[in-house]
Amino acid sequence: MVLNNIEKLLEKYENGETSLKEEQVLKNYFSGSNVAPQLEMYKPMFTYFLANQKEQFTKDVPLKTKQNFNYKWISVAAVIVLMIGFYIGKVNHSNDLGTYDDPQLAFNEFSKSMELISNQFNKGTATVGYLNEVNKGTSTLGYLNEIENSTRIIFKN
């Protein structure tokens, strides 16, 4: 009875008409020990199928989180750093010296600073005063003319 059933299934199987369940029945039958002798040749086939289901992929999967390091971002970063650098430099060296709103105050400050300048200037000119001594020296040289006069008189004779 069972054998009949199996033979029918085998025929269907060879025509590719069996369902997965029926194929499972065949596999179970042929993996058992009491296989009819006339069907013995099917046994290795089904054993092979069952054995092959167990083969596994043992190598590990090399999953690299993609290190997609783009070098163009370095240049972008460099440009940004440069621009920040220029900006900060400009802020530090601005020529803004401040301004006065009140004209009177501005005049006072101006005259104060001019006074300071002239003070320093006078100090400078004071040292130039020593040049007068030089003039004195040269004026004493005028006595040499007297000597010259006397020599001229002598040579005339």
Added chain:
Amino acid sequence: MTQLEFLNIVTPFKDKVFRLAKRLLVSTEEAEDATQEVLIKLWNNKAKIQEYKNVEAFSMTMTKNYCFDKLKSKQAQNLKIVHSNYEDKQTALQKQVELNDSVHWVEKIIEALPEQQRLIIQLRDIEEYDFDEIAKMLDMNNTAVRVALSRARKTIREKLTNTHNYGIK
């Protein structure tokens, strides 16, 4: 998507990908490389993974295409894939020489089948997929799959019967 989420998606079918690759490429090493390649491709496109209706079927198709490409490039180079799956089967061998031998015959017979039939046998008899799923994976119609499967099964049975009865009839 983190690595863990990805692995959760991939783990259920990565063995199937490997076995399919091995069915086509024969060599275990080649199949391992192919599997890694397929998984890495999936990982690199992980942003799109949600869009795929059936990641498993998609990966199987990808594997099939990848293996065909591999085989083509090998043929173009006139290199045959030499398979040397060395294994220490010492104890198993001594116990089940006979069974192993006939099972080995099945492997040889399947290897001799055309690629298409090999694929279908693998997907149907080993991985136990629906006909509809197989048809989608291989981009064939349902009847064509059935016909190819039927041919493959008949060939295997005939050759097995021949070897089984060798020297008897």
